[in-house]
Amino acid sequence: MNIFPALIKREFLDGQNGYLRVPVILAALSIFLVIVSTIGFGATIEFDGVFDDHEIQNLGQALDEAAASRRGETELPAAVTLSYWVMGGISWVALPFVVFFTLLSALYEERRDRSILFWKSMPVDDWQEVLVKFATPVFLAPVIFLAIAIASQLIVALFLSIVVLFQGGPVLELWPLASMIGTWFYFATLYLTMTLWVLPVLAWVLFVSAYASRLPIMWALMPPAIIAAVEGILFETTTFLRWIGIQLGGWQVYAYDSIHADIDGPADFLALIFGGLQGVALSYSLGSIQFWVGLVIAAAFLYGSIELRKRAS
Amino acid sequence: MTETVIEARGLSKSYGDFHALRPSTFSVPLGRILGVIGANGAGKTTMLNAVLGLSSFEGELSVMGCDPSTERGKLMQDVCFIADVATLPKWMKVGEVLDYVEGVHPRFDRAKAMEFLNRTNVPLDRKVRALSKGMTVQLHLAVVMSIDAKLLVLDEPTLGLDIIFRKQFYAALLEEYFDENRTVIVTTHQVEEIEHILSDVMFIKDGEIVLEAEMDALTQQFIEVMVTPGMEEEAQKLGPISKGVTFGKTTCIYKNIDREKLAELGETRRLGLADIFVATMTGEG
Numbered sequence: 001m002n003i004f005p006a007l008i009k010r011e012f013l014d015g016q017n018g019y020l021r022v023p024v025i026l027a028a029l030s031i032f033l034v035i036v037s038t039i040g041f042g043a044t045i046e047f048d049g050v051f052d053d054h055e056i057q058n059l060g061q062a063l064d065e066a067a068a069s070r071r072g073e074t075e076l077p078a079a080v081t082l083s084y085w086v087m088g089g090i091s092w093v094a095l096p097f098v099v100f101f102t103l104l105s106a107l108y109e110e111r112r113d114r115s116i117l118f119w120k121s122m123p124v125d126d127w128q129e130v131l132v133k134f135a136t137p138v139f140l141a142p143v144i145f146l147a148i149a150i151a152s153q154l155i156v157a158l159f160l161s162i163v164v165l166f167q168g169g170p171v172l173e174l175w176p177l178a179s180m181i182g183t184w185f186y187f188a189t190l191y192l193t194m195t196l197w198v199l200p201v202l203a204w205v206l207f208v209s210a211y212a213s214r215l216p217i218m219w220a221l222m223p224p225a226i227i228a229a230v231e232g233i234l235f236e237t238t239t240f241l242r243w244i245g246i247q248l249g250g251w252q253v254y255a256y257d258s259i260h261a262d263i264d265g266p267a268d269f270l271a272l273i274f275g276g277l278q279g280v281a282l283s284y285s286l287g288s289i290q291f292w293v294g295l296v297i298a299a300a301f302l303y304g305s306i307e308l309r310k311r312a313s
Numbered sequence: 314m315t316e317t318v319i320e321a322r323g324l325s326k327s328y329g330d331f332h333a334l335r336p337s338t339f340s341v342p343l344g345r346i347l348g349v350i351g352a353n354g355a356g357k358t359t360m361l362n363a364v365l366g367l368s369s370f371e372g373e374l375s376v377m378g379c380d381p382s383t384e385r386g387k388l389m390q391d392v393c394f395i396a397d398v399a400t401l402p403k404w405m406k407v408g409e410v411l412d413y414v415e416g417v418h419p420r421f422d423r424a425k426a427m428e429f430l431n432r433t434n435v436p437l438d439r440k441v442r443a444l445s446k447g448m449t450v451q452l453h454l455a456v457v458m459s460i461d462a463k464l465l466v467l468d469e470p471t472l473g474l475d476i477i478f479r480k481q482f483y484a485a486l487l488e489e490y491f492d493e494n495r496t497v498i499v500t501t502h503q504v505e506e507i508e509h510i511l512s513d514v515m516f517i518k519d520g521e522i523v524l525e526a527e528m529d530a531l532t533q534q535f536i537e538v539m540v541t542p543g544m545e546e547e548a549q550k551l552g553p554i555s556k557g558v559t560f561g562k563t564t565c566i567y568k569n570i571d572r573e574k575l576a577e578l579g580e581t582r583r584l585g586l587a588d589i590f591v592a593t594m595t596g597e598g
Binding site: 001003005006007009010013014110113114115116117118119120121122123124125126128310311313 | 362365366367368369385386387388389390393394395396399400401402403404405409412413414415416417418419453457
């Protein structure tokens with residue numbers, strides 16, 4: 001019997017405010033803002049430097065001009081794709097908070113409200129519970145957020161298409177599908193790499209939720225703060241904080257060291273963010289000792305969480 | 314040969330110097346309804362938690378052939394329990410609870426659970442949080458009674474429920490759930506309500522099993538005598554385990570004394586389980 005679908009469904013139901021309501025509300029808000037600003041500001045979006053000085057009445061004309069311009073063929077799809085990310089990607093702001101607080105309560109709330117005794121009366125092993133409680137926010141939540149981001153990008157594109165259709169502009173220019181789909185995949189892989197780096201920190205948060213008898217947020221934040229303070233006072237160094245900083249995203253500074261960015265327009269920018277970076281990021285990570293050490297630490301915290309849950313009742 | 318459900322040898326649990334359960338050896342066969350009776354803090358829940366794989370223990374313990382401390386997940390395919398507090402997740406809807414159990418438990422019969430629930434007023438689309446205490450228990454009981462388990466452990470299952478529901482529940486447990494292929498372990502304070510369904514009892518006092526017996530044999534062992542005035546001295550000679558005064562007459566409780574002999578002293582009657590429990594705990598029995 002495969003019990004994982006039922007476990008994941010339960011996690012999703014438990015956390016559906018964070019997994020679904022928050023990103024949908026944020027996406028709806030950003031779509032609403034796009035619609036209001038498009039209608040409110042006379043449907044004009046400016047593409048700096050893409051086209052020469054002309055009097056542009058509306059979005060349709062702007063698109064026409066851009067498409068006909070010297071670099072329009074390469075720059076316009078990239079510009080459109082990027083602007084969709086800006087217009088339909090605001091939900092991502094909430095993701096780190098959703099992941100953090102979901103993990104922090106994952107193994108804490110069930111002990112607080114005693115429902116752990118019900119979960120433990122079911123034929124589900126503690127390792128299965130802990131794994132699902134870790135993987136759902138860390139790996140499933142981003143997939144849901146990405147799906148919502150994609151949906152909102154498509155809604156924005158649809159809305160702008162209708163506007164441009166009425167203005168008599170080139171509607172097809174608003175659908176650079178190859179470039180859009182490409183960014184979705186690139187984003188997913190880059191995000192996965194970043195998640196793997198953050199894994200030890202996330203596993204620590206889950207471990208705290210399995211350990212803390214109260215105030216898990218204090219337990220999550222205080223020990224790292226104390227370690228950093230003690231290190232600072234005794235050795236006058238910041239190795240520990242630097243390590244955390246690198247895991248949380250600082251690694252990218254080193255990973256992209258070799259890239260000499262020469263950004264000239266949206267196409268270069270897009271190619272760099274979604275095309276070049278993720279490959280570099282992945283190969284840098286696989287070759288980094290700190291990356292692998294981080295994964296081992298994450299595994300140790302997960303093991304600790306499982307052992308703590310076995311003893312909890 | 315009767316299959317054994319629980320086999321414990323020297324089972325114990327200590328927290329530092331405090332012995333929650335002193336080394337105990339016992340076995341529970343299949344097809345029994347065992348009442349575990351003891352005061353609060355006597356060690357009932359400690360013992361049951363060890364059996365259910367909810368806490369660590371010292372000594373040897375085998376439940377359905379599994380070691381509960383390492384094989385809880387597997388064990389729970391054959392074992393079901395309701396702990397002594399409301400444990401259903403409050404954020405879930407009733408229907409979602411059923412979905413979940415159906416998704417993880419291979420021996421759960423949803424149709425059966427619905428049959429039980431249809432007899433109650435529990436609404437399927439309501440969250441557990443919004444159910445009354447009685448409804449929450451009814452839901453939990455409907456879930457466990459629809460699981461085809463070999464061992465069902467109920468720790469104060471009807472706490473906080475009204476008398477009508479308690480009666481109905483024990484009747485359903487006996488008629489619709491229990492059979493020779495299952496064992497049920499019940500702890501409760503309302504001893505009178507369960508004594509007619511029990512086949513075995515176990516008394517626990519201060520972390521120690523002080524009595525383990527079959528109900529039939531037990532109720533024959535204990536006899537109360539309302540001593541005829543003038544016979545007090547003879548009554549005392551037979552060594553009562555406890556003495557009291559009712560309506561101005563001396564009453565004595567005896568253990569393992571021939572009933573005919575006792576009848577000479579005065580009016581005899583069998584003791585209820587609650588009285589036996591009190592006599593055992595307070596007397597020398």
